[in-house]
Amino acid sequence: MAFSLHPVIDNGITKGAADFTGGTIYCHCPSDKVAVTLKSNVVHNHACGCSKCWKPKGALFAIIGVLPRDAVSVTANGSKLHVLDPEATIQRNACKECGVHLFGRIEKDHAFKGLDFVHVELSDVKGWQEPQFAAFVSSIIEQGFDPKDIDQVRGKFKSLGLETYDVLSPPLMDMLAAFTAKQAGLL
Numbered sequence: 001m002a003f004s005l006h007p008v009i010d011n012g013i014t015k016g017a018a019d020f021t022g023g024t025i026y027c028h029c030p031s032d033k034v035a036v037t038l039k040s041n042v043v044h045n046h047a048c049g050c051s052k053c054w055k056p057k058g059a060l061f062a063i064i065g066v067l068p069r070d071a072v073s074v075t076a077n078g079s080k081l082h083v084l085d086p087e088a089t090i091q092r093n094a095c096k097e098c099g100v101h102l103f104g105r106i107e108k109d110h111a112f113k114g115l116d117f118v119h120v121e122l123s124d125v126k127g128w129q130e131p132q133f134a135a136f137v138s139s140i141i142e143q144g145f146d147p148k149d150i151d152q153v154r155g156k157f158k159s160l161g162l163e164t165y166d167v168l169s170p171p172l173m174d175m176l177a178a179f180t181a182k183q184a185g186l187l
Ligand SMILES: N[C@@H](CCC(=O)N[C@@H](CS)C(=O)NCC(=O)O)C(=O)O
Pocket: 048, 049, 050, 051, 052, 053, 088, 089, 090, 091, 136, 139, 140, 142
């Protein structure tokens, strides 16, 4: 079957630049775009199949990375931003007009607090860290993807050199688990 994982990786992965220092991301509005300036590269860049992350039209996955929240600033048309779900762990700041998510932020006590989540494909410059793995792969089935074709999705990621997981990668799961243990006073 024909499908698009995400336009940025469908035809192969382009490595980022080692000395890259960031750029500005923009929403999809034709004018008065929301602009958010990122003062560093991202890390843990990955594909996410969950239902909450913003995906370009026709793509099965979002691509999302993190950077320190201090490196993130809204530089134009911030009045168009709203938080989609204030109760969610990740507060996704989206453009009210075009629906694009500009940044996700964690305000509650959490292992990833202090890191913002961004889609660097919204930038017009190259050099961002390339995707490292695929997360929440089985979540695309919850959104209507036929489970009989899921091995083709996993196979396509493998052919691109990306490992697939149904939650997050082991290092990130370890960080979450260690945080839980510390809160319980066990570490
Ligand atoms: N299977 C669920 C998974 C949702 C989920 O847990 N998403 C992850 C990856 S972005 C998460 O950390 N969510 C926290 C949040 O959205 O606040 C779905 O597809 O909706």
